[in-house]
Amino acid sequence: AAKMREAMYYLASTMHVNHAHKMRGHRWADQQSSFDDMKAKSVQTMTDSAAYVENHVLTGPFVLGETVSLADAYLYVACNWLEGDGVDVAQFPKITAFVQAMRARASVARVIADDMI
Template identity: 65%
Template sequence: MKLYYATGTISIAVAIALEEAGLAYDTHQLDFAAGDQQSPDYAKVNPKGRVPALEVDGTILTETGAILDYVAAQAPTLLPANPIDAAKARSVMYYLASTMHVNHAHKMRGHRWADQESSWKDMTAKVPETMTASAQFVEDECLTDPFILDDRFTIADAYLFMVCSWLPGDGVDLAPFPKIRAFMEAMGARDSVKTIRAKGMMR
């Protein structure tokens, strides 16, 4: 397997899951500042120009949730067998993909939604408010103790960890969110996260 990633992006959630699963993988780092994601070579890998992408035996998988589901299929302990619990974990991932990640993207990718620069600035200014609202939802509705499903780590926790790592940079004060702070501490203590940081894949 080969993981195409960029430092600090949601693609690191896949790297964490791969480490948790004990699966061997190679990596290819993209430099977003240099525009690697828009290069003709990468367009052959993922024409959407985004990360992550995971190459598996010549097949390219894209979209974070789908790739995490694939990893969990190789390591079933990463997603509960109970269908209700599995749905709970996936519901958090879908919320992150459809709402919280989009809120974050408004800070630096306003051109996806509007043409005028004044609109981009307005979207950027809104990010602390929308991300704080998302953090409140995560605090109230997603986390238990300390993970999404009590003390059971799942692929959804890897996803949530990366999204929550963006909160301080998005102007969110974490003081009112004790569950998120405990979750981030628990994640930071995991060997998978320590390994990814040692590799320089995340700050």
Template identity: 50%
Template sequence: MTMKFYFGRGTVALASLIALEETGITYEPVRLDMAAGQQRSPDYLAINPKGRVPALVTDQGILTETPALLVYIAQLAPEKKLAPLDDAFAFARLQSFNSYLCSTVHVAHAHKLRGSRWADQESSFEDMRNRVAGNVTECFSLIESEMFIGPWVLGDQYSVADAYLFTVAGWLAGDGVDVNQFPAIADFVARMRARPAVAKAVALENA
């Protein structure tokens, strides 16, 4: 069975799309029209009842949630060394970094357009939007100063954490944050764009 990967333009699914392209594994990309609400269609909800992307259909079942997908994809192609699978501490550091992006940075970003997840009043939505730039800046300041080793997230070895960071960093401008105030991250983003797998994934996202 060929795996099928569901994603949407401008979403966190780009991280897993990059990881899949890095492995060279055969898969079928399926882009949903998020603006039209295709992620909430009965057909897609039968695949992922959360109504979100990404979702990866495998011969063993369906996987969702970016941190889980990234590790799974890395394990499918261990020869690519997209995760330090043989080093328990380094692997935990990878998981720690990805968990921070998932639970803190993505949530800070989501308050710009997804305020209805946390409140009902328009005044509350405005307050949330007003906090996004500051909160995201604080997150990336911590990443730049304490979490990013360089030249890649974990140091010399490129990993799926880099695909994740690149994806989330791509939201900075829309959140009102200039990536150039984080020199290491800005340099990282430029180097990521030069990777063939990243270029192919971005092209698939924007096709």
């Protein structure tokens, strides 16, 4: 439970926020130049987030090793942002394998088929 919460808290407090800076700079600043800086910086911050996930969050195929948890659903969504945020996902083999494993799950395939993600 603690490992799942650790992953969820990181995703919510850091990775999700890093992603949001790309398109929601108005939450943190008022100047267009600030928005532009945040958008440009998001490539680095999301790459840093991917590295953290790769090295500290994924303990096996999933967050809890062999067991799928709620954290995996959130992580899957966040990992789907990476390419759009300019991250070279090929640098992260654990994330690549994780995304493939999640897409192989019937529940995720249904969500994809229903165009919900």
